[in-house]
Amino acid sequence: MRIIGVTGGVGSGKSAVLNYLEEHFDSRVVKADEVGHMLMMPGRECYEPVISLFGEWVVKDDTSLDRSAIASIVFDNPEMLKKLDDIVHPEVKKYILREIERSKKEETEFFFIEAALLLEEKYDEICDEIWYIYCEKEVRMERLRRDRGYSDEKIRKLMENQLPDEVFEERCDFQLYNDEDVAHTYLQIERKMRTYYESV
Template identity: 30%
Template sequence: MRILGITGGIGAGKTTVTQMFVRLGADAVDADQISHEIMLPNGSAYFPVVHAFGKNILNADGTIHRKKLADIVFQNEKQLQLLNQITHGCIFEEMQRRIDRSKASLLCLDVPLLFSSDFPIRCDKTLAVIAPENCRIQRVMQRDSCTRKQAEQRICRQLSDTEFTALADFCIVNDGSAEKIWEQVKNVYQIMME
């Protein structure tokens, strides 16, 4: 099995690109999805996160209110580091379990912090998804129901497109054209399957 690490800034289109690889026959493991799962009331990070950030981040049903938590961590670097310390180990363990179960020839790991965390899983190649900043801001505002300022704060805490491009083996530009993205994905898929 070959492993392709897919990364990029918030709102760049990593999930869209990953889903295209899946349509071609790859398997996928999504770090953001796992992050959501581990913070559910029965998840491995739930109690440590509630202990660290307080019960004021909870909804009435006891689930973590992700927007309240995001408002805390994206305005304070130390709080973001604390959240990452709590969750990253849990995320990496679950990712490894899913990798071990996969039988696919190509496995895509959708990992936003692939280059900016101590990511312990070896990837054969890496791919950065980049997009114009204004497109990213609009996508984040729409997806996360946040203000422009909040979207900009999240974006500025991540690597720039230039940094992602310099670190990755491949780069896909997501400027909104599904056909162009699809062609780029097919090209990378063919290379990975050689």
């Protein structure tokens, strides 16, 4: 089984790429962000530690955590963000490592890990290679405005907190250009995936 990490700036369209891979190849896709949300659910590994960090007021009436309230706290507070990351990220990685082993037993051909902080959290150490999804900054900004309703200020802050393109380009094995032309994106994926089958 080939383990491939997928990363890229916010709004670069990673989900569209991963959806295509999941639909057209024998692959398992795990998104670190979704795993983090799951592990913060009642009864899961991060639930009680997060309450201890922020206080009972972040618990909603249905006992789930108010993630929007938590996000508003950490957005402008790097110290609290680090404390939250120190709770969630190690548990996410443990979960993903377990899922890798499970997928190996199921003889899945490809295992894709998607994470915004893929390099920062050292996922490259457990991946066979890293893909970088690249998209022009202006296109990313327009996507975030249109699809997520983000303000320019929020977009600017999110982009400032991510590694510069040069770091991704230097440390990633494959760069996929994901502009507005989805046919071009899919063609690049097909060409890349074909190289794996040709090398067997």
